[in-house]
Amino acid sequence: MSLADLERRFGRRFARVATNVAVAQPRLWGGFRWLMRRQFDRLAPEWQRMRRPDAFAALEAALSAIETPPGHVLDLGTGTGSAAFIVANRFPEPDVVGVDIAEGMLAEARSNTPPELADRVRFESADGSALPFADGSFDLAVLANMIPFFDELARVVAPGGRVLFSFSAGPETPIWVPPERLRQELAARGFSEFADFAAAGGTALLARKDAGD
Ligand SMILES: C[S@@+](CC[C@H](N)C(=O)[O-])C[C@H]1O[C@@H](n2cnc3c(N)ncnc32)[C@H](O)[C@@H]1O
Numbered sequence: 001m002s003l004a005d006l007e008r009r010f011g012r013r014f015a016r017v018a019t020n021v022a023v024a025q026p027r028l029w030g031g032f033r034w035l036m037r038r039q040f041d042r043l044a045p046e047w048q049r050m051r052r053p054d055a056f057a058a059l060e061a062a063l064s065a066i067e068t069p070p071g072h073v074l075d076l077g078t079g080t081g082s083a084a085f086i087v088a089n090r091f092p093e094p095d096v097v098g099v100d101i102a103e104g105m106l107a108e109a110r111s112n113t114p115p116e117l118a119d120r121v122r123f124e125s126a127d128g129s130a131l132p133f134a135d136g137s138f139d140l141a142v143l144a145n146m147i148p149f150f151d152e153l154a155r156v157v158a159p160g161g162r163v164l165f166s167f168s169a170g171p172e173t174p175i176w177v178p179p180e181r182l183r184q185e186l187a188a189r190g191f192s193e194f195a196d197f198a199a200a201g202g203t204a205l206l207a208r209k210d211a212g213d
Pocket of ligand 1: 036037040051076077078079080081082083099100105127128143144145146147175
């Protein structure tokens, strides 16, 4: 096994451990941030090539179940921007902001942005555990293969808005949270109308934040 293979294997294990810790004890996330950022900065130049063409099939299936087009969308842990572009292409109107802690990923996302989406899709450096957005800023928050920080998610999603989690390789995805845990954490924060999707080995979960009326 080459050094690169070993590093990759370690990276996948690290991602799963960091995910489990951040979900169970969000306050401990700070201990993982630096290494996580470094790992994804290093992966950034090859990330796009590492993705299977159907890596977002489950995410697309979940998007097709959203009847009302969202106006403001957050792609959390955007990486090279794939989910942000998929959402912007599917719905004709929304502003989409992709955020990530890894500057290398953000640089790739910016340079990948198709010219026709440049006025609606932007990328910002931000940490999902402390987002620089006002309460209720988004109608849809997408997390593709990304660690959820539930309190922040619930804060920035507007009443009646949605969250969409997708995992490209289902339970084999390094950053993966079991669907029952997602449901439990979301239900505790006022989300319901859960719907599961599966496609091309990937899984997704869609939920709606109660409108409060
Ligand atoms: C597995 S990659 C997924 C990238 C992209 N969503 C995709 O599916 O191709 C996880 C991404 O989340 C970013 N990330 C990890 N923790 C984060 C955090 N707390 N806040 C923002 N981004 C984070 C990483 O830098 C990385 O780009």
